[in-house]
Amino acid sequence: MKQFQYLRAATQQSTLDAISKPGTKIIAGGTNLIDLMKRGVTAPDKLVDITHLPLKNITPTKSGLHIGALALNSTVSENGIVVQKFPLLSMALKAGASPQLRNMATVGGNMMQRTRCSYFYDTTMPCNKREPGTGCGAMGGLNRMHAIFGTRDKCIAVHPSDMCVGLAALDATVIIAGKKGERRIPFTEFHRLPGEHPDVDNTLAKDEMIIGVDIPDNNFAKNSYYLKVRDRQSYAFALVSVAAGLDISNGTIRQARLAMGGVAHKPWRLFEAEKFLVGKAVSEDSFKQAAQIAMQGAKAYEYNAFKLKLAPATITEALKHASGLV
Amino acid sequence: MENKNAHSKPESELEEKDNSRRNFLKQSAFITAVALTPAPAVKAAAMHLDEKIAEAFEKVPVKLEVNGVMHNLSVEPRATLLDILREQIDLTGTKKGCDHGQCGACTVHVDGHRVNSCLTLGVMASGKKITTIEGLAKGEELHPMQEAFLKHDGFQCGYCTPGQIMSAVACIREGHANSETEIREYMSGNICRCGAYPNIVNAIQEVKSGGQIV
Numbered sequence: 001m002k003q004f005q006y007l008r009a010a011t012q013q014s015t016l017d018a019i020s021k022p023g024t025k026i027i028a029g030g031t032n033l034i035d036l037m038k039r040g041v042t043a044p045d046k047l048v049d050i051t052h053l054p055l056k057n058i059t060p061t062k063s064g065l066h067i068g069a070l071a072l073n074s075t076v077s078e079n080g081i082v083v084q085k086f087p088l089l090s091m092a093l094k095a096g097a098s099p100q101l102r103n104m105a106t107v108g109g110n111m112m113q114r115t116r117c118s119y120f121y122d123t124t125m126p127c128n129k130r131e132p133g134t135g136c137g138a139m140g141g142l143n144r145m146h147a148i149f150g151t152r153d154k155c156i157a158v159h160p161s162d163m164c165v166g167l168a169a170l171d172a173t174v175i176i177a178g179k180k181g182e183r184r185i186p187f188t189e190f191h192r193l194p195g196e197h198p199d200v201d202n203t204l205a206k207d208e209m210i211i212g213v214d215i216p217d218n219n220f221a222k223n224s225y226y227l228k229v230r231d232r233q234s235y236a237f238a239l240v241s242v243a244a245g246l247d248i249s250n251g252t253i254r255q256a257r258l259a260m261g262g263v264a265h266k267p268w269r270l271f272e273a274e275k276f277l278v279g280k281a282v283s284e285d286s287f288k289q290a291a292q293i294a295m296q297g298a299k300a301y302e303y304n305a306f307k308l309k310l311a312p313a314t315i316t317e318a319l320k321h322a323s324g325l326v
Numbered sequence: 327m328e329n330k331n332a333h334s335k336p337e338s339e340l341e342e343k344d345n346s347r348r349n350f351l352k353q354s355a356f357i358t359a360v361a362l363t364p365a366p367a368v369k370a371a372a373m374h375l376d377e378k379i380a381e382a383f384e385k386v387p388v389k390l391e392v393n394g395v396m397h398n399l400s401v402e403p404r405a406t407l408l409d410i411l412r413e414q415i416d417l418t419g420t421k422k423g424c425d426h427g428q429c430g431a432c433t434v435h436v437d438g439h440r441v442n443s444c445l446t447l448g449v450m451a452s453g454k455k456i457t458t459i460e461g462l463a464k465g466e467e468l469h470p471m472q473e474a475f476l477k478h479d480g481f482q483c484g485y486c487t488p489g490q491i492m493s494a495v496a497c498i499r500e501g502h503a504n505s506e507t508e509i510r511e512y513m514s515g516n517i518c519r520c521g522a523y524p525n526i527v528n529a530i531q532e533v534k535s536g537g538q539i540v
Contacts, residue, residue, distance in 0.1 A: 003402065003403075030447060098430065098514055099493070099515055100433055101515065233514075235515055
């Protein structure tokens with residue numbers, strides 16, 4: 001690992017001052033950043049340790065729940081309010097990584113983690129995300145794990161997070177601090193599609209930091225499910241995952257929230273399928289139709305065509321679990 | 327169909343921001359590195375002695391309480407807790423497996439919580455209490471989990487065993503050892519290439535059902 005200078009931030013302001021300088025990165029849990037630094041994928045000159053900032057709180061608000069950027073993944077997943085009011089988030093978190101990693105990883109860090117595309121990780125291979133302009137190794141390579149939605153020829157990597165799929169489905173808001181103050185954006189607008197700039201994962205500016213996320217109250221708690229399909233039963237990244245939340249009254253769906261992981265450069269909200277489900281009776285047939293709608297525009301590559309079948313099947317299955325059909 | 331997943335920011339705006347950032351990085355990387363580096367390194371850089379720069383990087387003071395013993399150390403910021411434990415404190419029970427957080431061989435407890443020491447910077451663990459496999463036994467008396475691993479043959483080659491045992495103890499303390507399924511899920515961060523999993527699960531179930539405080 002390349003040498004770097006270590007700074008311990010005492011305040012949010014000093015963090016913002018430090019990260020506005022080139023070659024400087026924030027470190028919190030470090031579970032992804034240290035790995036990337038060991039492999040030479042990234043080599044910052046300075047690391048700003050923010051783990052001493054007071055951003056670990058999980059606090060009820062007037063209209064929902066605030067979760068600080070430094071709250072640990074394990075803490076959030078076991079938090080009483082999260083389990084009771086937003087079980088989807090708890091399930092998504094527990095489906096990710098290992099207990100050890102969840103004890104280290106923070107909410108903000110989870111959002112900032114990079115893709116696990118093997119061509120991004122292998123510094124001897126071309127990768128537009130790691131080194132813009134070098135090409136995409138995955139496009140004509142082993143792309144079994146790769147995206148089927150929102151791709152461009154420059155990058156077909158997927159965002160690896162489970163937590164983010166849950167937060168996207170739950171209409172969360174991201175709170176961001178910069179030198180000009182705070183701004184709030186919908187969670188679904190935090191991560192971006194690769195487009196012409198796959199090296200840019202999200203809309204956070206270089207001199208900004210994540211403060212936390214807000215989740216609004218909802219009626220999905222009783223009918224939520226996170227279904228993750230992977231190569232082994234635990235501790236593996238998703239081939240496809242689905243976060244489903246339903247608001248059901250007398251067998252009729254009043255509202256639906258659906259997001260998928262393992263299929264795009266960002267957590268993939270299924271807005272059209274959600275709209276379709278409103279007013280429908282709880283039935284496997286409606287769920288299958290919603291899944292077909294969700295798959296419009298999907299595009300497979302040489303080794304990931306199986307996702308075109310796996311994804312709708314996973315959506316249907318997640319909805320069946322969420323609605324209590326199974 | 328309108329794709330609301332697409333980000334609304336125009337590409338040109340991102341390009342401009344990004345190009346200028348990259349160019350600035352290129353131009354300023356050297357100046358920045360020197361400006362932030364202690365005097366001997368600046369001198370070394372001026373003399374084009376690249377190898378001296380690494381040596382001159384400031385070590386930082388780190389206080390670690392490991393298995394009840396306080397250690398005042400001086401470490402490079404890049405040193406992981408795993409390397410510090412093994413190389414500086416000579417506690418080689420904690421193993422380096424993958425060194426990338428994928429195998430769990432390096433599992434230790436930091437302030438009572440299990441973590442991967444290979445992905446933990448030593449400097450960030452400063453002031454915290456570390457427990458390693460060497461800290462579980464009370465003198466000659468093995469920890470119940472160590473006894474159970476012996477009794478149930480919870481290993482073959484033994485390389486993953488320190489990490490397995492540290493994780494197994496945490497698994498019970500966290501309250502995640504209530505069934506075979508739950509144990510398997512909450513032990514999934516510890517890989518055993520010999521495949522001793524059934525015996526590891528048996529060992530954990532015995533300690534759990536024995537009701538001892540672990």
